Amino acid sequence: RRAGELWTLLNEGQQRRNGATSEPADQKQTAQPPIANIDDVAAKVEGNISHIEQYMGWTDATTLVLAAVPVNPAVRPPEKFYARDGLWGAMQKPPAIRDAGFTLTWNEEPQRDRQALIVNAGRERCLRLDTDGTLVAATNASSEFLSWTYQRRDNTPGPLPINQHVLTEYTYLFARFVHDHLKAVYGAYEYVLCLQGATARPWTISLSSSGPRGIGWRDGRPATDDNPIAIVALGSDAEHDAYQLIAAFYDMFSIDRRHIQFTGDDDAINPAALSA
Numbered sequence: 001r002r003a004g005e006l007w008t009l010l011n012e013g014q015q016r017r018n019g020a021t022s023e024p025a026d027q028k029q030t031a032q033p034p035i036a037n038i039d040d041v042a043a044k045v046e047g048n049i050s051h052i053e054q055y056m057g058w059t060d061a062t063t064l065v066l067a068a069v070p071v072n073p074a075v076r077p078p079e080k081f082y083a084r085d086g087l088w089g090a091m092q093k094p095p096a097i098r099d100a101g102f103t104l105t106w107n108e109e110p111q112r113d114r115q116a117l118i119v120n121a122g123r124e125r126c127l128r129l130d131t132d133g134t135l136v137a138a139t140n141a142s143s144e145f146l147s148w149t150y151q152r153r154d155n156t157p158g159p160l161p162i163n164q165h166v167l168t169e170y171t172y173l174f175a176r177f178v179h180d181h182l183k184a185v186y187g188a189y190e191y192v193l194c195l196q197g198a199t200a201r202p203w204t205i206s207l208s209s210s211g212p213r214g215i216g217w218r219d220g221r222p223a224t225d226d227n228p229i230a231i232v233a234l235g236s237d238a239e240h241d242a243y244q245l246i247a248a249f250y251d252m253f254s255i256d257r258r259h260i261q262f263t264g265d266d267d268a269i270n271p272a273a274l275s276a
Contacts, residue, residue, distance in 0.1 A: 061142035061203030067192040073132035095176040133186035157202035175238035198223035209259035239268035
């Protein structure tokens with residue numbers, strides 16, 4: 001999607017949140033004004049995705065992007081943004097469930113990119129935090145991260161299966177980062193989940209209703225659109241937020257949400273199941 005299309009999706013969510021309707025203007029005096037410049041937010045997310053793909057050298061494979069966009073972006077860097085006991089330190093050592101897990105980074109030191117902080121995690125994952133509070137995590141199908149345990153027979157381009165354990169843990173830890181480190185600093189957020197080049201690029205990804213140990217998990221479905229996007233509002237905790245993001249991801253592949261794994265009984269990801 002281009003920035004204008006993303007603006008439409010974000011604006012629809014903004015209207016729902018503000019209670020906007022199709023009533024005439026003189027009947028909407030109680031409606032709240034927009035709490036963020038949605039057009040700027042959309043352009044920023046699109047720009048961040050393009051920058052990350054250029055920064056990482058990702059050109060021929062699907063990129064999975066998780067973004068968290070503050071409802072009220074900061075106009076200047078918050079206190080301790082560049083401090084080791086602040087957000088710089090949080091970027092270096094993000095939340096984890098266990099050692100050598102499917103985390104956002106590998107404990108690399110963040111680098112300054114103009115005012116933003118960015119981490120290149122082994123050329124397979126990228127984490128970027130802007131001073132206004134926008135967080136973007138991205139990984140690319142050309143690496144072996146998303147398709148962990150899948151043995152490629154050769155280097156011929158084609159669809160690569162997503163390991164659901166990797167997808168779920170990575171998404172959950174992204175939501176944990178927002179709740180643990182950003183919400184108290186920047187306030188309310190909306191998540192943006194999107195795929196870039198999901199069907200048109202040489203290396204693509206597929207998703208199955210079977211788990212990583214199930215028969216047929218490597219024979220998944222392709223995404224239904226080349227650049228699908230979903231918007232999810234920040235909830236009460238990371239477990240429920242991660243579930244909603246995973247559910248939106250399943251929708252992109254037309255797979256029933258009942259196949260989502262590592263969950264409890266209340267539409268939430270269960271971290272204990274991920275660590276088992």
